[in-house]
Every structure is written in structure tokens, then in C-alpha cells.
Amino acid sequence: MSTNQTWTRAIDVADAASNETPVTFMQTSVEDAEVQAHTRSVRVENSMVSGWVPAFRVFGVTRESLSVCAHVHGFLPYLWCATPEHAMLLASERQLTQFTKVLNSIVSEKAEKAVVRVESLARRSVMHHSRDASGVAHLKITLQRASHIAKCRRALLCVENFKSLGLTLPFDLYEADVDCTLRYMVDTGTVGCAWATAPAKAYVLRTAETRETRCAIELDVDHTKLIAHDASVPPYDGIAPLRVLSFDIECCAKEEHFPHPDVDPVIQIASVLAEVPERHEMRRVYTLGSCANIPGATVVACDTETALLRAWSVDVIAADPDMIVGYNVQNFDIDYLLKRAANLRVDDFALFGRVRRKRVESKEATFSSKAMGTRKNMRATVDGRIVLDVMQIVQTEHKLSSYTLNHVSERFLMERKEDVHHSMIAKLHRGDRTTRQRLAVYCLKDALLPVRLLRKLMIIFNLTEMARVTGVPLSYLLHRGQSIKVFSQLLRRANVAGMLLPTHERSAEGEGGDGGVAYEGATVLDAKAGFYEVPIATLDFASLYPSIMRAHNLCYTTLVPRGREHEYAPDELTVTPTGDRFVRSHVHRGLLPAILDDLLTARKRARALIKTTEDPTMRGVLEGRQLALKLSANSVYGFTGATVGKLPCLPISASTTAFGREMIDETRRFVLQEYTVANGYSHDADVVYGDTDSVMVRFGCADVTEAMRLGALAADRVTTLFPKPVQLEFEKVYHPYLLMGKKRYAGLMWTCADRHDKLDTKGIETVRRDNCALVRRTISEVLRRVLLKRDVQGSVRYVQERVRDLLAGRVDISELVITKGLTRDVSDYATRSAHVELAVKKRKRDAATAPRVGDRVPYVILRGHKADKTYELAEDPNDLRAARERMDTVEW
DNA sequence: GAGCCGACCTAT
DNA sequence: TTAGATAGGTCGGCTC
Numbered sequence: 001m002s003t004n005q006t007w008t009r010a011i012d013v014a015d016a017a018s019n020e021t022p023v024t025f026m027q028t029s030v031e032d033a034e035v036q037a038h039t040r041s042v043r044v045e046n047s048m049v050s051g052w053v054p055a056f057r058v059f060g061v062t063r064e065s066l067s068v069c070a071h072v073h074g075f076l077p078y079l080w081c082a083t084p085e086h087a088m089l090l091a092s093e094r095q096l097t098q099f100t101k102v103l104n105s106i107v108s109e110k111a112e113k114a115v116v117r118v119e120s121l122a123r124r125s126v127m128h129h130s131r132d133a134s135g136v137a138h139l140k141i142t143l144q145r146a147s148h149i150a151k152c153r154r155a156l157l158c159v160e161n162f163k164s165l166g167l168t169l170p171f172d173l174y175e176a177d178v179d180c181t182l183r184y185m186v187d188t189g190t191v192g193c194a195w196a197t198a199p200a201k202a203y204v205l206r207t208a209e210t211r212e213t214r215c216a217i218e219l220d221v222d223h224t225k226l227i228a229h230d231a232s233v234p235p236y237d238g239i240a241p242l243r244v245l246s247f248d249i250e251c252c253a254k255e256e257h258f259p260h261p262d263v264d265p266v267i268q269i270a271s272v273l274a275e276v277p278e279r280h281e282m283r284r285v286y287t288l289g290s291c292a293n294i295p296g297a298t299v300v301a302c303d304t305e306t307a308l309l310r311a312w313s314v315d316v317i318a319a320d321p322d323m324i325v326g327y328n329v330q331n332f333d334i335d336y337l338l339k340r341a342a343n344l345r346v347d348d349f350a351l352f353g354r355v356r357r358k359r360v361e362s363k364e365a366t367f368s369s370k371a372m373g374t375r376k377n378m379r380a381t382v383d384g385r386i387v388l389d390v391m392q393i394v395q396t397e398h399k400l401s402s403y404t405l406n407h408v409s410e411r412f413l414m415e416r417k418e419d420v421h422h423s424m425i426a427k428l429h430r431g432d433r434t435t436r437q438r439l440a441v442y443c444l445k446d447a448l449l450p451v452r453l454l455r456k457l458m459i460i461f462n463l464t465e466m467a468r469v470t471g472v473p474l475s476y477l478l479h480r481g482q483s484i485k486v487f488s489q490l491l492r493r494a495n496v497a498g499m500l501l502p503t504h505e506r507s508a509e510g511e512g513g514d515g516g517v518a519y520e521g522a523t524v525l526d527a528k529a530g531f532y533e534v535p536i537a538t539l540d541f542a543s544l545y546p547s548i549m550r551a552h553n554l555c556y557t558t559l560v561p562r563g564r565e566h567e568y569a570p571d572e573l574t575v576t577p578t579g580d581r582f583v584r585s586h587v588h589r590g591l592l593p594a595i596l597d598d599l600l601t602a603r604k605r606a607r608a609l610i611k612t613t614e615d616p617t618m619r620g621v622l623e624g625r626q627l628a629l630k631l632s633a634n635s636v637y638g639f640t641g642a643t644v645g646k647l648p649c650l651p652i653s654a655s656t657t658a659f660g661r662e663m664i665d666e667t668r669r670f671v672l673q674e675y676t677v678a679n680g681y682s683h684d685a686d687v688v689y690g691d692t693d694s695v696m697v698r699f700g701c702a703d704v705t706e707a708m709r710l711g712a713l714a715a716d717r718v719t720t721l722f723p724k725p726v727q728l729e730f731e732k733v734y735h736p737y738l739l740m741g742k743k744r745y746a747g748l749m750w751t752c753a754d755r756h757d758k759l760d761t762k763g764i765e766t767v768r769r770d771n772c773a774l775v776r777r778t779i780s781e782v783l784r785r786v787l788l789k790r791d792v793q794g795s796v797r798y799v800q801e802r803v804r805d806l807l808a809g810r811v812d813i814s815e816l817v818i819t820k821g822l823t824r825d826v827s828d829y830a831t832r833s834a835h836v837e838l839a840v841k842k843r844k845r846d847a848a849t850a851p852r853v854g855d856r857v858p859y860v861i862l863r864g865h866k867a868d869k870t871y872e873l874a875e876d877p878n879d880l881r882a883a884r885e886r887m888d889t890v891e892w
Numbered sequence: 893g894a895g896c897c898g899a900c901c902t903a904t
Numbered sequence: 905t906t907a908g909a910t911a912g913g914t915c916g917g918c919t920c
Binding site for chain 3: 366367368369370371372480481482483485486517518519520521522523524545634635636637638639640641642643644645646653657691692740741742743744763765768770831832833834869870871
């Protein structure tokens with residue numbers, strides 16, 4: 001049904017000259033910007049002196065796949081503050097005016113008037129329970145520009161500034177750390193990737209003379225007029241037809257060197273223009289020098305590199321993609337093209353964004369979190385288009401031992417790249433039109449694979465639904481962490497209820513500084529290690545932490561500060577195992593439990609809907625949604641425990657884990673006490689292991705069916721011991737079960753008694769990325785022989801054989817490659833280790849190809865002398881050729 | 893060689 | 905300016 005099966009995107013709009021019809025589009029990005037004001041169309045509050053006004057550019061796509069840019073006007077940034085002394089401050093209008101004047105003088109520069117207004121409004125903080133639901137006076141300070149927020153924030157924190165008003169205590173700040181884009185979205189009730197409508201007559205279309213972007217439809221609209229649609233129900237729960245341009249470049253480097261943009265030319269670029277969710281694709285390849293035809297692709301042969309770069313850029317503009325994708329495009333391709341174009345003075349090259357006069361830029365950005373480690377990346381800003389690097393998505397979503405396109409394609413698509421070795425590129429380029437064709441086919445394949453991955457991994461559905469569920473713009477999902485998503489949901493919920501989020505001031509030397517443990521986590525039951533030949537039933541609490549928070553109403557808004565408990569009757573409070581107190585639901589239902597209720601009921605609804613949905617696109621959307629809902633629910637607990645986050649609240653997180661510890665203990669106790677010979681069962685049950693939310697029970701019976709029956713009954717009985725919505729579920733049986741120790745086991749998994757599902761392995765070498773393939777495969781085969789074939793002797797023989805192979809040099813190098821993550825800058829390591837030493841060596845050889853922070857470093861250990869340290873013997877298997885004979889086959 | 897600790901990665 | 909949590913196994917380097 002696509003209307004755009006041509007390379008050039010449609011820009012002709014029937015009603016282009018008027019605003020008689022509403023414009024409805026799915027928003028893909030929201031950017032704060034300065035736009036040219038057209039006084040006839042825009043009512044600008046406190047109208048600025050110049051013709052440029054702050055606004056939001058909302059980019060999107062219509063159902064007909066037309067691109068849209070809405071310049072949304074009139075929304076002003078703000079923050080809140082309050083002070084213990086504010087009663088005095090607010091006593092009179094006069095004092096408020098004076099306060100405004102003082103603040104303005106600090107925040108404003110030159111002739112501008114930064115503080116637009118200060119209002120005193122009744123609000124309450126989300127922190128701690130309060131009987132007074134209506135709140136007390138807080139000051140809402142509205143500012144002219146987003147850049148004023150930080151200045152204003154600093155000004156308010158300095159008491160000196162307000163001495164003349166008689167103030168002696170600093171202000172408490174609220175929502176001073178909310179990004180202006182998120183602020184706009186929250187206040188206008190719009191979520192990421194939502195549909196929006198500019199109603200007829202409520203907007204002004206830009207004309208050829210006033211256009212700032214290359215979108216098919218460009219309009220100005222006031223923020224109060226643009227309608228935000230609910231993305232969770234029809235007809236605005238679908239996905240617009242997006243244009244995705246995937247590309248890959250080839251460079252011609254001096255032999256055996258990594259290409260450098262100062263000297264090495266770009267010789268080919270391949271573009272694949274795909275329509276998503278449709279399956280239609282168009283292919284173009286740009287070559288330096290002639291190139292033989294390629295079936296199914298358009299070949300654009302260029303005489304010079306300048307012409308090549310220009311042709312590609314012009315075609316991107318014509319295609320007008322909503323997304324630019326590729327594999328490692330952020331760190332390599334885009335940056336390389338920009339540098340190359342700058343060196344060659346192809347001035348118009350960088351103008352392939354949607355905003356006409358703005359150039360595409362690439363800057364370094366670092367991201368670090370405990371979960372992901374540190375990562376340094378280049379990041380390109382292409383105004384109005386989303387840059388989506390499939391490599392980065394795969395890195396955050398999947399734990400793999402290698403993230404090369406080859407490896408990832410094989411893993412997910414069962415498809416390999418066209419194999420052209422690096423050293424061949426220059427030769428093929430310098431050959432003739434046929435060899436260049438061979439190279440072009442290779443290049444095209446590398447542009448096509450990211451599109452295939454995008455589809456296979458349902459990346460667009462998943463991102464779209466995550467943006468909708470959590471309310472953040474799509475770009476946040478690509479460049480920011482987990483906590484912004486919870487923060488967005490909390491902010492929305494709080495504001496609707498007339499509550500404010502305190503701005504968390506992080507202390508310079510905070511408690512629990514990095515590395516330290518701030519609070520106690522889950523219980524891991526001692527493992528009764530052994531090989532179990534009778535079925536082991538696994539009972540799991542469903543969504544344990546979300547359930548606990550809902551069951552006990554744990555929230556910022558329900559927490560009773562120490563010393564204030566006497567204000568409550570005993571039946572109004574829950575005292576948690578950590579001694580913290582929270583009011584019960586009947587006093588006030590917390591925001592976090594309410595968010596969790598909604599997420600989990602919405603997930604049930606989405607899952608039910610999948611079953612009745614035929615349309616594959618809508619199924620994809622729903623799958624993405626149920627996944628987003630589940631992930632969101634699970635990250636709420638982590639948000640409250642994130643001591644370096646936006647709003648940590650350890651009483652909540654510590655109470656949650658403490659309840660969890662009690663529950664796993666109580667479950668264990670119940671099973672041991674109830675399932676006994678004395679109570680009429682055939683055996684005394686035993687709990688052989690358990691971790692956080694699960695217990696592994698040996699009921700003693702030899703039969704899988706019987707273990708399942710007992711497991712299901714036991715789960716139901718245990719469930720009755722706990723408040724709703726806590727639920728213990730019987731999930732599976734392991735038979736047989738090999739328990740090595742805590743967090744290390746393997747077993748044949750049965751979810752129905754007819755046949756086993758699979759061999760499930762946890763924590764053992766086979767599932768760890770820091771072992772070489774030989775170790776993983778050998779142990780994997782041992783587990784298969786022991787658990788599946790029940791052949792212990794055979795597995796011993798197998799291991800002996802593999803050892804003999806190794807000693808005899810019959811094991812391929814590829815099986816001996818170890819990979820480890822480079823988790824920090826090489827200078828920050830306290831001890832020496834193989835992968836770090838190798839990273840240092842490689843940097844000395846060629847900085848461009850050396851591993852960077854966040855990369856995985858593959859290495860093998862070479863044969864050495866007794867005195868050699870192992871870590872000094874690491875070598876990159878790719879650099880090995882000459883050193884192959886020296887490899888120490890024993891060292892693995 | 894014992895024992896401690898840093899580093900990595902995984903379980904939940 | 906930015907960052908979900910803690911528990912815990914294994915390995916190798918380092919110190920004595």
C-alpha cells in the first residue's frame with residue numbers, strides 16, 4: 001500500500017497552499033531549536049526582539065509517508081522552588097515582585113528579560129507522605145529560554161543572592177533537572193512516537209520563501225493547538241510508514257593500514273532505502289570509477305571523489321529518510337564522510353539533514369553505567385532524522401562475544417557477509433569495472449544487512465513502543481540510560497496529581513560512593529551441589545520486585561519519615577523488614593505502585609490482543625509493546641536504588657529486597673515443613689537451591705508429571721501466604737539436574753511432561769563470553785552427554801580426546817581465541833592483564849584500529865619462556881599470521 | 893602455595 | 905553532563 005516506491009520522496013501536497021485540512025503525523029523526533037518567527041502566524045509571549053524565537057521542531061511522518069515538520073511555539077521552560085521561609089517571601093505581591101526582579105537581574109544577560117513570570121501555586125513534593133493532599137505554596141519560575149534554567153538553578157542555590165530579601169536558607173528545587181524537550185512532552189501530554197494532529201485552521205503552512213526544512217509539510221502551530229493522541233488505543237496505536245536509509249562506505253587505505261580520512265579516499269558508498277514496516281527496498285551504489293551493472297541496484301559511477309560524496313548527499317536529501325542507519329555508522333562511516341568532505345572542501349556535503357542551513361556534525365560522547373560499563377562513541381546530529389546505529393542497538397540488547405557485522409549477521413540472520421578481505425579492497429578498486437562491481441556487491445551487502453537486522457530483531461517496533469510506553473522521545477532510547485524512562489513516567493504521574501519531583505543534589509562525596517554497596521540485596525540459598533536424577537521442580541515469584549512494591553504500597557509518596565510515625569494509627573502503616581514505614585493503600589495509593597499496576601495490566605491486555613491479531617505489522621507493534629511494558633516494570637525498582645540517579649530512595653529499594661529475602665525464606669520453610677512423609681507424602685521434600693525469587697524443590701518422586709503436579713499445588717499454597725498481587729508460580733522441572741554451586745547449574749528442562757524443552761545452562765563456562773570456543777564447546781558437549789545421553793564415561797573419553805587434540809596441535813586457532821571487554825581507560829587499571837596489555841600494544845602499532853573503551857578485545861596466548869608473564873604473551877589472532885607457530889597450545 | 897583482591901561476567 | 909540494583913563464581917596477578 002506504499003505510495004512511495006520511488007527513490008525521491010513525495011513532496012507535492014494537494015492542499016499545500018492552505019490550512020484547510022488537519023495534518024496528522026507520527027512524531028519521530030522533538031528538538032528544541034531557534035526558529036524564525038513569522039509574526040502573522042505565531043503569537044510569541046513577551047515577544048523577542050529579533051526574528052528568532054525558541055521553539056520545538058517536531059518531525060514526523062503521515063500515514064501517506066509524507067514528512068512533516070511542525071514548529072511548535074509558545075511553550076516556555078520553567079522550574080519550581082520552595083523554601084522553609086517562603087511564607088514570609090510570599091506574604092505580599094510586592095515581595096514576590098521584588099524576588100522576581102532580583103532573580104531576573106542575576107539570570108538575564110544584556111537587554112533580555114530571562115524571568116517571564118513567577119507564580120505561587122499550591123503543590124506538594126512526592127517525597128514523604130503528607131496528609132495535606134492540596135499542598136502548599138511553591139514558586140513556579142517561568143523562563144524565556146532553556147539555557148536560563150541552569151543559570152536560574154545556580155542562582156537559587158546561593159543564599160547570598162537573596163540576602164536583601166531577608167532570606168537566610170537556600171531554596172529547595174523541584175524539576176530543575178528536567179530536559180526542556182521532556183518538559184514540553186510531559187506538559188502537552190505527548191509521548192515519544194505518538195501521533196499528533198495540527199487541526200484545520202489552527203496552523204500556518206510555511207511557503208517556499210519561509211521554509212526552513214526540507215519536509216513535505218512544514219507548519220507553525222501553537223503548543224496548545226497541536227493535539228497529542230493516545231498511543232495505546234486505536235486508531236492512533238499503529239505505526240507510520242517510515243523511510244529508512246541504510247548505508248556503508250568503502251575506503252582505499254595504504255596496504256595493511258586502517259584508512260585515515262586525511263589521506264585515504266572514499267571509493268564506494270552503498271545506500272539501501274527501505275520502507276518499514278513494508279518490505280520494499282531500493283538499492284544504490286556510488287562508485288569512484290566505472291562499475292559493471294548490478295541486478296536490482298542502480299549504479300552511480302563518479303569520476304571524482306568529490307562528485308561521489310556530492311551524489312550521495314544529494315540522493316539522501318531526495319530520499320528524505322526519517323532514519324539513517326548502518327553498522328557502526330556513528331563511530332566510523334558518518335564521521336569519515338564528514339572529515340573527507342571537509343578535506344576535499346565539498347562544502348554542501350554536510351547539508352543532508354532536514355534543516356536547510358544546518359550541517360551534520362559528529363562529536364565524541366561518553367556514556368558510562370555500572371550495567372554497561374564505559375563507552376566512548378562519536379555521535380552525529382542530523383537534524384530531523386534519527387541516526388540509528390544497529391551495532392549500538394545490538395551491543396546494548398544482546399550479550400555477544402563479538403559484535404562484528406559478520407558475527408552478528410551469522411548469529412541472527414544465519415547469513416554471512418560477502419567475504420572480501422581488507423587487503424583486497426584497494427586491488428579491486430584499482431582493477432576494472434568488473435572488480436569494482438565485485439566490491440560494490442560487497443558494499444551493498446553491508447548496507448543491506450543492517451536493514452535485515454532491523455527487521456529480524458524488530459528494532460523499530462520495539463523502540464517505538466518503548467518510547468510510547470515510557471513517554472520519552474525516541475532519541476533518548478538511543479543515547480540515554482534506563483533511568484530517564486522511569487523518571488519520565490514518574491514525572492507525568494506526579495504532575496497530574498499536583499506533585500513535584502525534588503531535584504536531587506548529588507553530594508560531592510556521597511554515601512556509598514562508587515564500588516561500595518549501598519544496601520543489602522537478595523538472598524541466594526546455599527546450593528546443595530550434586531547430580532540429581534529425580535525431577536527438581538522450580539517455583540518462581542512472578543515479577544517479584546514489582547509485586548512487592550505494589551503489595552506493600554512502596555513509594556516516595558507513601559514513605560513516612562523517621563520520627564513522624566506517631567502521626568499515624570498502627571493500621572495505617574506498614575513497617576518493612578528494614579524498619580522503614582509506608583502508609584497503606586487506603587490512606588494513599590503510591591505513584592510507583594500505580595505506575596506498576598498500569599504497566600502490568602497493560603501488558604496483560606497487549607498479550608491478550610496479540611492472540612486475536614492477524615495483521616503482522618500490528619502483531620509486531622503489540623509484541624514490542626508487551627516487551628516494553630515488562631522491561632519498564634522491572635526497571636522501577638532499580639531506579640529507586642540508583643544512588644547516582646535522579647531520585648534515589650533507599651528505603652524503597654532496601655525494603656523491597658528485604659521483603660524478597662523474607663519471602664524466599666518463608667517459601668523454603670513452608671515447603672520443608674509441609675511436604676513430608678509425616679504429612680502423607682511419599683518423600684520428605686528438600687529445597688536444593690534458590691536465588692532471589694526462585695526455589696528448586698526435590699519432592700523426591702521419580703516422575704516428571706508428579707513433580708509438576710506437586711509443584712503447581714505447592715506454588716498455589718505458598719501464594720496464599722502473601723498479600724496480593726504476589727504470586728508464586730510453578731514454572732518448570734529440571735530432570736536430570738546438575739547443580740554445581742550458587743549461580744551455576746545445568747538441567748534438562750521440562751515445561752510439559754510429554755517431552756523436554758531444552759538443555760538449560762546457567763553461569764557455567766558455556767554461557768560466558770570470556771572463555772575460548774574450545775572450552776565452551778567441550779563443556780557444552782560434556783553437559784549434553786551427561787544430561788541428555790546420560791553417558792558419563794563417554795564424556796570423560798570426549799574430554800580426553802579434546803585434550804589430546806590440543807596437545808597435538810589439532811585445534812584451530814579460532815577455537816583458542818579469548819575475548820574480554822575493555823571496561824575502562826587502559827591507564828585506570830590497577831593490575832595487569834592480557835587483554836589490557838594487548839590493547840596498549842595495539843595502540844602503539846595503530847591507534848585507529850586499537851580497541852577503545854567498551855570494545856571487546858580478542859586475543860590468544862603465545863608460547864613463552866618460564867619467566868614470561870602470561871599477560872605479556874597476548875596477541876591479536878588477526879595479527880598472528882607470522883606468529884602462528886609460536887602459539888602455546890597448552891595455555892588455555 | 894595460601895590467601896587476598898581486582899577484573900570480568902553472569903544470575904536474578 | 906551522565907549514569908538501573910546486589911550477589912557471587914572463577915581466574916589470574918600480587919604479596920608474603
